[in-house]
Amino acid sequence: MATVSPLRAVILTHNVLLKQLITKGRLIAITIFGLLPILLGWVIGRQSEDPLEAGAGFISYMGLAILIPVVALIFASASLGDTREDGTLVYLWLRPISRWSVTGGAWAASAVITLPLTVIPMAIAAILLDVGSALIIATILTSVLAVLAYCGIFLLLGLLVKNPVIWGLAYIFIWEAIVASFAKPAAALAVSGYSRAIITGRTGVDFDFLFSPSQTISIFMLIVIMAVSMGITTFRLSRIEVP
Amino acid sequence: MSPQPPPPPQSQTVNHTVNMIEVSNASKSFGNVVAVSDVSFQLNAGVTALLGPNGAGKSTLFRMLCGLTTPTSGTVKVLGRDARQDTPVRGKIGLSPQQDALFDRLTAYEFVEIAAKTHGVENPRTATNHALMLVDLDTVTEKNVGSFSKGMRQRVKLAAALVNDPEILILDEPLSGLDPVQRNRMIELFHNLGSQGKCVLISSHILDEVARIGSEVLVIAQGRLAASGDYRSLRTLMEDQPHVIQITTNRARELGAALLQKEIIDGVTIEDETLNITTSTIDAFGRSIASFARELDISLIEVAPMDDDLESVFRYLIEGK
Structure with missing residues (x-):
């Protein structure tokens, strides 16, 4: 019996879970959801007096605060969470592969499906805003980083709680949208605080946010959030009671 | 063709010093x-x-x-x-x-x-x-x-x-x-x-x-x-325990009395057309019940074991009853 390399184990886990995650209903619902920012981007681009500021605000508040986290929540929380709920986790858990590989594969599966469903509509919206390449590049960069970070967080959430979508929505709309807007320490613990900082930093639009870290720190922190979430997920996976 | 398992790989070894x-x-x-x-x-x-x-x-x-x-x-x-x-x-x-x-x-x-x-x-x-x-x-x-x-x-x-x-x-x-x-x-x-x-x-x-x-x-x-x-x-061990069998017949009372008289059952309760009998000699009972009923011209509608389920076996093994 040959040893399975960690990378191969990640790919195998990714392949299985990706197939499980892609359902017709999810894809249709999320594609329709993704059309909304495209439409709004087009409208804002034509009607705003300061399209750059309006566009950056729209990307920050619509794309980064709602579209990306919600789509990431749906896929990432289901990636391992569904396997734990329905009992199929055993088919990954009881294999001679590392827990890291299972985490990595599950995270990759959710990111691979979330990225095109969010970054493409966000990029199209940024193009339709018609304010130059800075916003387009900032949108793509920030969206990718935010997707990776949110997938890490919601992957963990799926393994930690029952009904992760409800908990996740509470996190998105209460913690990230409300608490983090009023409390600086909370903003430092929210993905949106860092992703907005990248958008404003790259476009030069100043929203006078409560929490404004530099772009470098923001990028670094999003990567840290992703890595820490995955580390905790792996730790949790090694101690979980597998049904 | 009967299913054959795969041949054991040569690289696989079993450590016989420990239990599997x-x-x-x-x-x-x-x-x-x-x-x-x-x-x-x-x-x-x-x-x-x-x-x-x-x-x-x-x-x-x-x-x-x-x-x-x-x-x-x-x-x-x-x-x-x-x-x-x-x-x-x-x-x-x-x-x-x-x-x-x-x-x-x-x-x-x-x-x-x-x-x-x-x-x-x-x-x-x-x-x-x-x-x-x-x-x-x-x-x-x-x-x-x-x-x-x-x-x-x-x-x-x-x-x-x-x-x-x-x-x-x-x-x-x-x-x-x-x-x-x-x-x-x-x-x-x-x-x-x-x-x-x-x-x-x-x-x-x-x-x-x-x-x-x-x-x-x-x-x-x-x-x-x-x-x-x-x-x-x-x-x-299980056969040593008394068995309970339910018999549905057209003449329950006569059959119950006759079985007791023949000493192939230990006890009986009768409810309408149904007998619930207890026997310690299940094999003898099984061999003789049909011919015995025939001799008495009694119809056996159903003979069903009441305790041939795991619960009764476990009860017996654990509690001895």
Whole structure:
């Protein structure tokens, strides 16, 4: 019996879970959801007096605060969470592969499906805003980083709680949208605080946010959030009671 | 053609200095509920049936063996290792879990192949085809397992458990949902695997099934190991207990009186056309009841054992009544 390399184990886990995650209903619902920012981007681009500021605000508040986290929540929380709920986790858990590989594969599966469903509509919206390449590049960069970070967080959430979508929505709309807007320490613990900082930093639009870290720190922190979430997920996976 | 297990790989060795499965004073509680209580046993090559009613703790014991859950106290070792901590030993275990869940969007081939690949099987394509053939699913390899019947789902789980040619096979109710022909073929396969030196542990709550699965039996009830050893000894033990049989007849009172007079029953209660008799000589009763009724010109409408179920066996083994 040959040893399975960690990378191969990640790919195998990714392949299985990706197939499980892609359902017709999810894809249709999320594609329709993704059309909304495209439409709004087009409208804002034509009607705003300061399209750059309006566009950056729209990307920050619509794309980064709602579209990306919600789509990431749906896929990432289901990636391992569904396997734990329905009992199929055993088919990954009881294999001679590392827990890291299972985490990595599950995270990759959710990111691979979330990225095109969010970054493409966000990029199209940024193009339709018609304010130059800075916003387009900032949108793509920030969206990718935010997707990776949110997938890490919601992957963990799926393994930690029952009904992760409800908990996740509470996190998105209460913690990230409300608490983090009023409390600086909370903003430092929210993905949106860092992703907005990248958008404003790259476009030069100043929203006078409560929490404004530099772009470098923001990028670094999003990567840290992703890595820490995955580390905790792996730790949790090694101690979980597998049904 | 009878199903033949894959030939044992030459690289695979069995460490004979340790038991293949060793459970020492293992207990598992979920809050106040004790699922497994102070269970100890050792197993080596061969087929062993784990017999117990639903909720007896069979699946929890299997989950502990595979490392899916940790014992609250005691130790559980597979090939001398703890499967929860030891990654390589997990490659030597094949588990067919009780739950029906599968990756429903995968085809049967993909489901088994992913098991082969994650086990690091050197030729996953050949191993997958062989495992599917062993369970008679080689004609439906491209169908999604989500569209499978219960019996087919059961067999695809078995194929996935067999694909890495494991030293230890842990099969949780693997025959449930199978038709009689498939059931016979799978039992034959289990025996072939056992005779190849593999440790095959199979759970069931059906007594007749256990009689055919293996001569070695572990009986678990209320989380405790109630009996273990050769099935025939267990059967003899069970035959010593008084049996309760219900007879529906057109002349219950006359038949009851006559049976008591002949001393082939110990006691009787009568309700309308139904007799509930108790006998310690079940074989003699079985041989004589039909001819006896014929002699008396009494019609027997139904003769049904009331205690030929596991609950009564366990009650007898545990409580002696």
